Amino acid sequence: MxxxxxxxxxxxxxxxxxxxxxxxxxxxxxxxxxxxxxxxxxxxxxxxxxxxxxxxxxxxxxxxxxxxxxxxxxxxxxxxxxxxxxxxxxxxxxxxxxxxxxxxxxxxxxxxxxxxxxxxxxxxxxxxxxPKEFAGLPTIEEVSASLHISNDSVYSQLPIKLIDAGLRTLIVPILSLETIIRIEPDVNQLSEFCVDNEIDIIEVFTKETAKMENDYRVRVFAPRFGYLEDPATGSGNSALGYYLMSNNMWDKGMLRLEQNNSMERFNLIQLQRKEDSNKNQRVLFGxxxxxxxxxxxxxxxx
Structure with a gap:
């Protein structure tokens, strides 16, 4: 030894x-x-x-x-x-x-x-x-079943997207803060769903926040890495940042994201945009x- x-x-x-x-x-x-x-x-x-x-x-x-x-x-x-x-x-x-x-x-x-x-x-x-974006996405019904939520909990006016900004992240828009707080998926079922769809992590988000000064509430699930939930993440939220840019949902310099399943004791992640040396818009997380x-x-x- x-x-x-x-x-x-x-x-x-x-x-x-x-x-x-x-x-x-x-x-x-x-x-x-x-x-x-x-x-x-x-x-x-x-x-x-x-x-x-x-x-x-x-x-x-x-x-x-x-x-x-x-x-x-x-x-x-x-x-x-x-x-x-x-x-x-x-x-x-x-x-x-x-x-x-x-x-x-x-x-x-x-x-x-x-x-x-x-x-x-x-x-x-x-x-x-x-960022890299992928096609061949699961349906709303498949996503809802994997998260143990109803189909109408997903905000259908916004797209579900699979974006890699470090990890292949499935971005799922949710209607309400209450729904996000209450999500309780089964870790084995969710892990199987992620493996079948070549997904690293799932990020759910809503515009509704606990504090008015913040911009979005998110939760991130990562069963393929040996645990159900990531309470504060940079790669997943970077994917969300690119998602927000592509859907014209980022209209200020700095975004403040609440993350985890606690209504008041949430973690705070900051996102900012910056042009890189190739004139491409990139997301910074802080x-x-x-x-x-x-x-x-x-x-x-x-």
Missing amino acids: HKRSYKFKKMDAFATEYSDGNPAGTIWLTAKQDINESQMQKLAKELKGFVSEVGYIHKIEEEKYGLRYYSSEREVNFCGHATIALMYELFKTEQSLIDKDTIKIITNNGELDVENRIKSNDAVFIMSPS GGAIKRIEGEYHLYTE
């Missing part, structure tokens, strides 16, 4: 003074070679139930970092809340980066910009991957994180 030790921090991304955020495990590597894929998966599996995903970070060069993400079940192509956790802590603790406005990260979805807005907004903002635990993680392998 061999023991490897890693610098570990548990970070709650998108947490506020009245909400718990989304827990991410973060492993800080001195080099990419410090850990292999099977070890990354083993470590994430050991942390099941304690964090949603684990993010692994290593320095590539000055102001450029490599990131990988694992849930207890498999590698995750892009994990928004783990990225928020890693980048917020990096800007807070790395002396050479405290006053840097922008750095770059390399993920399975390519190179992305990260903006340091800690001094102005107590947040970091991540440029999401370029938030902060609270560090809960810091220490060493000991991984034992044969």
Whole structure:
């Protein structure tokens, strides 16, 4: 039996003074070679139930970092809340980066910009991957059955879309806040639905919010990653941002999204639009994180 030790921090991304955020495990590597894929998966599996995903970070060069993400079940192509956790802590603790406005990260979805807005907004903002939209969508009846809601709970005047902005996200418009709060799907049935339709996560949303100053209420279900619900997410909400742009439903600079199933103790995710170097409109998601635990993680392998 061999023991490897890693610098570990548990970070709650998108947490506020009245909400718990989304827990991410973060492993800080001195080099990419410090850990292999099977070890990354083993470590994430050991942390099941304690964090949603684990993010692994290593320095590539000055102001450029490599990131990988694992849930207890498999590698995750892009994990928004783990990225928020890693980048917020990096800007807070790395002396050479405290006053840097922008750095770059390399993920399975390519190179992305990260903006340091800690001094102005107590947040970091991540440029999401370029969106891809897919055809061959499930029907309203199939979606409703998978979520255990009635067909008329879905807002039929808006389309259901499957958009990948890091993860293949099924966007489902819902009529009311009450309906969204009460959704209680069966995890096994929902997981089978996602597998059959090649969906990573399902995001439901409504214009009705608990607080007037916010713009949308959302919930995100991710049974394929080993848990039913993601309480605060970057990739899913980035897909929603592209959905809102394509349907002319984004008419202000910054959007504020309430997320989870609590009427009052919701997590808050911010979205902003920005033109990239190719003149394409991209979605940035933003938030902060609270560090809960810091220490060493000991991984034992044969």
